[in-house]
Amino acid sequence: MITRDQIVQWLQAAAALLAEHKDELTALDAAIGDADHGINMDRGFRKVVAVLPDLQDKDIGAILKATGMALISSVGGASGPLYGTFFLAAAKVADGKDLLTGEEMALMLEAGAQGVAQRGRAQRGDKTMLDALIPGAQAFRTAVDAGNYVLDAARRCLAAAEQGAQDTIPMIAHKGRASYLGERSAGHKDPGSASSCLILAALHAVLSSP
Amino acid sequence: MKKLINSSENVVCEAIAGMATAHPHLLRAHLDPNYLWRIDAPKPGRVALVSGGGSGHEPMHGGFVGPGMLSAACPGEIFTSPTPDQIFEATRAVSSEAGALHIVKNYAGDVMNFEMAGDLARMAGIRTLNVVIDDDVAVKDSLYTQGRRGMGTTIFAEKICGAGAARGYDLKRLADLCRRVNSNGRSAGLALTSCVTPAKGTPTFDLGPEDVEMGIGIHGEPGRRRVPFAPADELVEMLALSIIEDPPYSRRLREWDERLDTWTDVEITNAVFAAGDRVIAMVNGMGGTPIIELYIVYRQFAMLCERKGLSIARCLVGTYITSLEMQGVSITLLRADDEMLELWDAPVCTPALRWGM
Numbered sequence: 304m305i306t307r308d309q310i311v312q313w314l315q316a317a318a319a320l321l322a323e324h325k326d327e328l329t330a331l332d333a334a335i336g337d338a339d340h341g342i343n344m345d346r347g348f349r350k351v352v353a354v355l356p357d358l359q360d361k362d363i364g365a366i367l368k369a370t371g372m373a374l375i376s377s378v379g380g381a382s383g384p385l386y387g388t389f390f391l392a393a394a395k396v397a398d399g400k401d402l403l404t405g406e407e408m409a410l411m412l413e414a415g416a417q418g419v420a421q422r423g424r425a426q427r428g429d430k431t432m433l434d435a436l437i438p439g440a441q442a443f444r445t446a447v448d449a450g451n452y453v454l455d456a457a458r459r460c461l462a463a464a465e466q467g468a469q470d471t472i473p474m475i476a477h478k479g480r481a482s483y484l485g486e487r488s489a490g491h492k493d494p495g496s497a498s499s500c501l502i503l504a505a506l507h508a509v510l511s512s513p
Numbered sequence: 514m515k516k517l518i519n520s521s522e523n524v525v526c527e528a529i530a531g532m533a534t535a536h537p538h539l540l541r542a543h544l545d546p547n548y549l550w551r552i553d554a555p556k557p558g559r560v561a562l563v564s565g566g567g568s569g570h571e572p573m574h575g576g577f578v579g580p581g582m583l584s585a586a587c588p589g590e591i592f593t594s595p596t597p598d599q600i601f602e603a604t605r606a607v608s609s610e611a612g613a614l615h616i617v618k619n620y621a622g623d624v625m626n627f628e629m630a631g632d633l634a635r636m637a638g639i640r641t642l643n644v645v646i647d648d649d650v651a652v653k654d655s656l657y658t659q660g661r662r663g664m665g666t667t668i669f670a671e672k673i674c675g676a677g678a679a680r681g682y683d684l685k686r687l688a689d690l691c692r693r694v695n696s697n698g699r700s701a702g703l704a705l706t707s708c709v710t711p712a713k714g715t716p717t718f719d720l721g722p723e724d725v726e727m728g729i730g731i732h733g734e735p736g737r738r739r740v741p742f743a744p745a746d747e748l749v750e751m752l753a754l755s756i757i758e759d760p761p762y763s764r765r766l767r768e769w770d771e772r773l774d775t776w777t778d779v780e781i782t783n784a785v786f787a788a789g790d791r792v793i794a795m796v797n798g799m800g801g802t803p804i805i806e807l808y809i810v811y812r813q814f815a816m817l818c819e820r821k822g823l824s825i826a827r828c829l830v831g832t833y834i835t836s837l838e839m840q841g842v843s844i845t846l847l848r849a850d851d852e853m854l855e856l857w858d859a860p861v862c863t864p865a866l867r868w869g870m
Contacts, residue, residue: 338717339712343593376597376598379595379596381594381620383594383596384597384622384625384629423625479659480621480730485658485737
């Protein structure tokens, strides 16, 4: 089971990881985009952390909805609406809940990834955050369906997402600003897939702490 | 790199505050969320024109707020699209019962944020339509990319539709006009240097002294290909021919359909330029190009147009859409009919474009 407090810790840990890797994300974006991904994600998650204290007696759905809204109103670019949609879609699954089963967490990750795909009209293989989010959500689902604990599911989810992000390196981008580079976008990891891995790494870290 | 800023976090809000201080008779600045809006908005019976995008492209869009052009402009962070709540607040501030038209450049972030803002505005009872500008010929296919980017035609659309709005065109007619401007406009750009965002502090891409980046957009992103540095006339010929000889271009753009009350993909095809066409021509500096060089570019551009039988009815040479301090140029051609030319000539009074009043 995943508690409401663990969800709050997840968001805080994600903010810390994104701040720590801000320059790295920006450097990835400089290669095939416009060199601001780390800066924008850091700004957005600082805003998320700032609204969390107001949500102390709220359920997980409300926390994730506020997270989505904070990201939409502060990140800008394409990442703002996309990550915002991820958390808004996840929030619908967690509406009114203070505790999540592995099954519900799997549904949340799937709904989030599907929301991003619809908003961005993108699919796996386009060299976007979906190349990390979709395999991550699938691995979480497979582990839960096999009866594994959520910590194990989160570990497999992170591993699959990291492999997915790694697999974006040879891809030619079909969406977003990197797509303008055509074949020159190959040879670089997609910055959105990298930030998605950090968010899933935060989930894994929180679930592994005693 | 040295920059005249105080802190990278405050660049956008200090700049828009400065704009409002410089032009108090035209516009005011709203901070948090950030937008610039006309002092006389909303105007009853007139459609509001709202645009926006990342900052770092000044004078676009804030420099085009005023009578005869935009009602409001929403500046995002540097090279980062504005957010839906920001665009919605600006739209609400300037809209009368006649509604609002969102003019959106075709970048993934801008498109998504304006779509969400349009949804918010309609939920609040404001009639809102959107037109996406995608005029950059460097992008050849729309199937495997985001499609063509919005460049110089954006200025033409904002000026011409601004004049239409001032004359009392209704929302549907204005959206149709804006779409017609877009499907008759084409742009291409090149860069001699990269640019430096205040937050990063180093160039966005490396460009050697012997290289020119062809097919750039407006965000300091690398272009489609690199070519060896050459005299201006040769570089301008590459750019100009890529526009004039651009084949018909079809793509699907998402627009709000009022009748069906939903988003729909609209198939739009650009025709090709042909001898005898009347055009409005623009040579635009990317921020770090001296005016003297822009005229050298214009000289060659006008000569090539003449050689191809295009008749330049109006022109604009100057710095209108920039990528910070990038050295480079973009050129734009709009095939203009009588209505467009008449609206182009109509009075306009904004910080960056002013004539007839």
